[in-house]
Amino acid sequence: MRPAARADAGRARRRWRGPDLWDGVTLAGFAVLALLVLWPLGQLFRASFHAEFTGEFGLSNYATFFGSRYFRAALWNSLAISALSALGALAVGLPLAVVMARRRIPGGGAVRILIVLSLMSPPFIGAYAWIILLGRGGVLTRWAQAAGVDLPSIYGPGGIVFVSVLQLYPLVFLLAYGALQRIDRSLEEAAAILGRRPANAFLTTAFPMMRPAVVTGALLVFLAVLSDFGAPILLGENFEVLATLAFRLYLSEVGGEPAMAATTSVLLVALAGAAILLQRLLLAGRSHAGDSTVAPPERRALRGAAERLLLPAFAWGVVLVANLPLLVIVYTSFLETRGPVFGEAFSLMSYRTVFATVGRAVTNSLTFSALALALIAVAGALLGYLLARRDTAATRALDALLMIPYVIPGTVLGIGFITAFNAPPLYLTGTVAIIVVAYFIRRLPYMVRAAAAIVYQVDRAVEEASVNLGAPPLRTFRKIMLPLMAPGLLAGATLAFVEVINELSATVVLYTGRTVTMPIATYSQVIGGAYGTAAAVASLLVLVTGLALAVFNLVGGREDRMSL
Amino acid sequence: MADISIRGAVKRFSGQEALKRLDLDIRSGEFFTLLGPSGCGKTTLLRLIAGFHEADEGRLAIAGEDAGHLPPWRRETGMVFQNYALFPHLSVFDNVAYGLRQRGLPRAELAARVHEALARVRLGPFAARMPEQLSGGQKQRVALARALVIRPRVLLMDEPLSNLDARLRIDLRRDIRLLQQELGITTVYVTHDQEEALAVSDRIMVMEAGEIRQIGTPHAIYDAPEHVFVAGFIGACALLPGRVRGGALEIAGARLPPPAPLPEGAEVTLALRPQDLALAEGPGPDRLAGRVRLASFLGAQTRLTVALDAGGEVEADLPRGADGRLPARGAPVHLAPLGGPLFDARPGPGQGRRLA
Ligand SMILES: Nc1ncnc2c1ncn2[C@@H]1O[C@H](COP(=O)(O)OP(=O)(O)O)[C@@H](O)[C@H]1O
Numbered sequence: 014m015r016p017a018a019r020a021d022a023g024r025a026r027r028r029w030r031g032p033d034l035w036d037g038v039t040l041a042g043f044a045v046l047a048l049l050v051l052w053p054l055g056q057l058f059r060a061s062f063h064a065e066f067t068g069e070f071g072l073s074n075y076a077t078f079f080g081s082r083y084f085r086a087a088l089w090n091s092l093a094i095s096a097l098s099a100l101g102a103l104a105v106g107l108p109l110a111v112v113m114a115r116r117r118i119p120g121g122g123a124v125r126i127l128i129v130l131s132l133m134s135p136p137f138i139g140a141y142a143w144i145i146l147l148g149r150g151g152v153l154t155r156w157a158q159a160a161g162v163d164l165p166s167i168y169g170p171g172g173i174v175f176v177s178v179l180q181l182y183p184l185v186f187l188l189a190y191g192a193l194q195r196i197d198r199s200l201e202e203a204a205a206i207l208g209r210r211p212a213n214a215f216l217t218t219a220f221p222m223m224r225p226a227v228v229t230g231a232l233l234v235f236l237a238v239l240s241d242f243g244a245p246i247l248l249g250e251n252f253e254v255l256a257t258l259a260f261r262l263y264l265s266e267v268g269g270e271p272a273m274a275a276t277t278s279v280l281l282v283a284l285a286g287a288a289i290l291l292q293r294l295l296l297a298g299r300s301h302a303g304d305s306t307v308a309p310p311e312r313r314a315l316r317g318a319a320e321r322l323l324l325p326a327f328a329w330g331v332v333l334v335a336n337l338p339l340l341v342i343v344y345t346s347f348l349e350t351r352g353p354v355f356g357e358a359f360s361l362m363s364y365r366t367v368f369a370t371v372g373r374a375v376t377n378s379l380t381f382s383a384l385a386l387a388l389i390a391v392a393g394a395l396l397g398y399l400l401a402r403r404d405t406a407a408t409r410a411l412d413a414l415l416m417i418p419y420v421i422p423g424t425v426l427g428i429g430f431i432t433a434f435n436a437p438p439l440y441l442t443g444t445v446a447i448i449v450v451a452y453f454i455r456r457l458p459y460m461v462r463a464a465a466a467i468v469y470q471v472d473r474a475v476e477e478a479s480v481n482l483g484a485p486p487l488r489t490f491r492k493i494m495l496p497l498m499a500p501g502l503l504a505g506a507t508l509a510f511v512e513v514i515n516e517l518s519a520t521v522v523l524y525t526g527r528t529v530t531m532p533i534a535t536y537s538q539v540i541g542g543a544y545g546t547a548a549a550v551a552s553l554l555v556l557v558t559g560l561a562l563a564v565f566n567l568v569g570g571r572e573d574r575m576s577l
Numbered sequence: 578m579a580d581i582s583i584r585g586a587v588k589r590f591s592g593q594e595a596l597k598r599l600d601l602d603i604r605s606g607e608f609f610t611l612l613g614p615s616g617c618g619k620t621t622l623l624r625l626i627a628g629f630h631e632a633d634e635g636r637l638a639i640a641g642e643d644a645g646h647l648p649p650w651r652r653e654t655g656m657v658f659q660n661y662a663l664f665p666h667l668s669v670f671d672n673v674a675y676g677l678r679q680r681g682l683p684r685a686e687l688a689a690r691v692h693e694a695l696a697r698v699r700l701g702p703f704a705a706r707m708p709e710q711l712s713g714g715q716k717q718r719v720a721l722a723r724a725l726v727i728r729p730r731v732l733l734m735d736e737p738l739s740n741l742d743a744r745l746r747i748d749l750r751r752d753i754r755l756l757q758q759e760l761g762i763t764t765v766y767v768t769h770d771q772e773e774a775l776a777v778s779d780r781i782m783v784m785e786a787g788e789i790r791q792i793g794t795p796h797a798i799y800d801a802p803e804h805v806f807v808a809g810f811i812g813a814c815a816l817l818p819g820r821v822r823g824g825a826l827e828i829a830g831a832r833l834p835p836p837a838p839l840p841e842g843a844e845v846t847l848a849l850r851p852q853d854l855a856l857a858e859g860p861g862p863d864r865l866a867g868r869v870r871l872a873s874f875l876g877a878q879t880r881l882t883v884a885l886d887a888g889g890e891v892e893a894d895l896p897r898g899a900d901g902r903l904p905a906r907g908a909p910v911h912l913a914p915l916g917g918p919l920f921d922a923r924p925g926p927g928q929g930r931r932l933a
């Protein structure tokens with residue numbers, strides 16, 4: 014994760030007498046992480062050891078959890094859908110990466126764009142769209158019934174895995190495709206010269222080098238599904254997973270069971286942490302193979318009828334099915350509706366309803382995201398620079414702490430925030446601040462990594478040249494590093510914006526009537542059966558997301574950085 | 578212009594001394610080169626002068642003023658880096674103007690000075706280019722203009738030519754030397770290339786493992802090495818171990834008259850350059866016997882590589898013979914040493930010092 018050059022570079026330049034700006038940034042970084050990560054997590058951890066009603070200290074909550082068939086089932090369900098989705102994403106993403114990297118598929122550029130697009134559309138919107146298509150009374154369901162076929166139900170674990178795979182296979186694809194591009198063609202050629210048949214040469218040379226991409230991709234999918242709230246809550250019905258369980262325990266109509274919610278949350282975080290550890294173990298001692306200056310093997314034209322038919326069908330089939338939800342959402346948002354029933358005629362009634370009833374959600378979403386984004390950009394730039402340029406015990410500890418938000422599912426963060434910030438001096442429950450801050454801390458690690466990656470690429474001597482010419486460190490940072498970091502920061506910021514504006518799982522715990530957002534509005538309209546309004550809000554979300562991605566492309570963001 | 582004085586400078590990296598109590602004076606206006614193998618502390622010393630390292634002990638004065646506690650942005654030094662270190666987002670003009678902008682120069686004067694500096698490095702027409710549109714040699718000339726335009730008290734260069742190809746290195750080092758003489762600017766130049774050091778310097782300081790081995794003019798360094806390390810590092814030179822016995826110097830099976838009285842039993846190292854050996858007609862007690870391994874024709878002379886019968890290898894330059902024939906490989910030869918510096922080889926504090 015850390016280039017080797019860094020250790021040496023870090024030592025090269027200690028501060029010039031006395032504490033400076035970067036000591037301040039280090040301190041502020043610790044303060045922020047302590048307040049927004051350690052404190053809420055610590056509160057949950059503590060709560061999990063105090064019995065629900067008596068408050069007695071001990072393991073009674075854990076005993077209750079593992080003693081109950083219902084709770085245990087949620088744990089197994091979470092593990093099962095996460096693992097199955099990871100496998101499914103591998104089964105779709107890997108072959109697709111190989112095909113796209115090694116064969117010329119008609120319209121290959123469009124396929125790659127569509128792959129990224131399906132990753133960027135919010136997961137709960139995917140779930141909702143598939144309900145419209147395959148739910149009870151869904152469009153496809155009715156067609157199939159008319160033709161005398163019974164389609165499998167979209168509800169339940171199968172549906173959750175199906176939707177998750179279609180949403181998340183791009184993570185595997187991007188990593189594997191990137192790895193394939195970094196493998197020097199001479200390797201496979203060498204293997205071929207040594208007498209291996211092409212397929213065999215690929216398996217013996219390229220495949221082992223893709224192992225880090227495969228492991229990391231599978232882990233990312235596993236984590237995403239483990240912490241997902243949207244798909245399970247919309248599709249799960251009676252199928253409970255940890256994220257939905259924690260939510261229901263915390264916010265149930267009958268007063269809730271905060272201690273059990275805390276216990277569930279702790280288990281969820283523990284699982285996510287274990288998954289990360291497993292990835293580290295599997296990849297221990299391996300660096301990512303190859304580098305970006307090599308010549309990747311050329312894409313070969315399709316040969317033979319089978320290839321010409323099957324490969325494009327596969328590639329196009331995957332991206333079209335994965336992007337179908339977007340189409341469905343936008344299309345149905347313009348239909349006349351009555352409750353969950355769509356009419357035939359086009360109409361703007363859904364949009365009128367949106368602005369009449371949940372117009373606040375639109376302005377809220379934009380405001381909260383913009384605020385969070387400003388914080389993320391500033392803190393990300395400063396911390397990224399700090400971690401890339403200073404290598405001390407303190408910065409290493411900061412780096413490690415920054416890993417934690419990666420593994421906190423949104424629901425858990427939400428519950429932690431409410432638990433931690435519901436008493437003076439930090440009484441934030443129900444405020445705008447609590448939502449903005451939650452967004453901030455969730456996306457900060459990604460931005461820090463993105464910023465640090467840019468700083469690593471700038472020779473230290475460039476900064477030293479500026480200092481030598483008379484610009485003190487702070488001015489050097491402003492005049493030299495910031496302009497060099499700007500495009501990368503902007504690219505990172507647009508991605509953060511996309512993530513934040515689509516955030517559901519933490520918001521659903523934190524919001525009140527005043528702070529409702531677009532994802533929340535969509536979610537509650539779906540739950541309330543107002544499918545048209547839901548489609549309209551979701552379409553607006555998709556529009557904003559699309560605009561942000563257009564900005565991302567304009568500022569030179571690259572597909573392979575998206576999965577940072 | 579300014580002189581630099583360093584007294585008792587020590588720099589440690591995690592307890593390891595990279596500079597071991599250095600004393601040196603660099604004169605105003607001179608081209609002073611730090612020469613030594615990789616890792617000997619050249620960069621560390623240069624960065625100490627620039628202010629990127631703070632010495633753990635010792636004092637540094639520039640132009641007679643204590644500079645050791647000035648931060649690097651106030652030292653008024655101009656630094657040229659090995660990797661050019663141009664600002665990639667600024668044009669050539671803006672790169673060169675950067676230091677002047679920090680000094681708040683009026684616009685017109687700034688433009689005039691930038692153009693003058695670019696003209697000096699023959700890059701006038703390239704002012705509007707971006708760094709990525711320049712070749713390596715051009716980049717380094719921009720870096721040079723950028724360092725010089727602020728009229729620094731001293732110019733510091735850390736292996737500025739080592740990323741360029743051989744031909745360009747020779748051209749550019751000539752340009753650098755001419756410019757330095759024209760401006761009369763005190764220059765501290767770091768290189769590990771002895772030929773480069775000999776070609777451009779007023780004086781050279783040879784370093785080994787954080788210590789000074791010799792400071793002197795290129796002539797002195799080449800002709801009168803004060804330390805066995807200097808003899809071995811500069812030019813082609815064979816180092817032969819020997820011992821004083823019965824008043825004579827026993828080296829590689831030969832007995833030579835000692836150039837100066839030496840104590841009986843002294844262990845020594847004799848340094849022989851190719852031009853210090855002549856081909857002898859036949860064997861003799863004061864001859865080195867060996868066989869030709871390699872004979873290379875160099876134009877003005879022929880250089881023989883000879884494996885000595887007593888072990889070891891020497892090189893000897895033969896003036897071009899009338900018949901122009903090269904000695905055959907494996908042919909036995911006898912070489913007469915014409916004399917070379919002698920160094921103390923006995924382990925101890927004086928090891929390596931010149932004896933005679
Ligand atoms: N920032 C640093 N941290 C630790 N050791 C260093 C650092 N810079 C240099 N050194 C050590 O100090 C010694 C001298 O290094 P340097 O001055 O770079 O040598 P040179 O420039 O002559 O090749 C080397 O042993 C090197 O490993």
Ligand SMILES: [Mg+2]
Nearest residue numbers: 616619620621
């Ligand atoms: Mg060096």
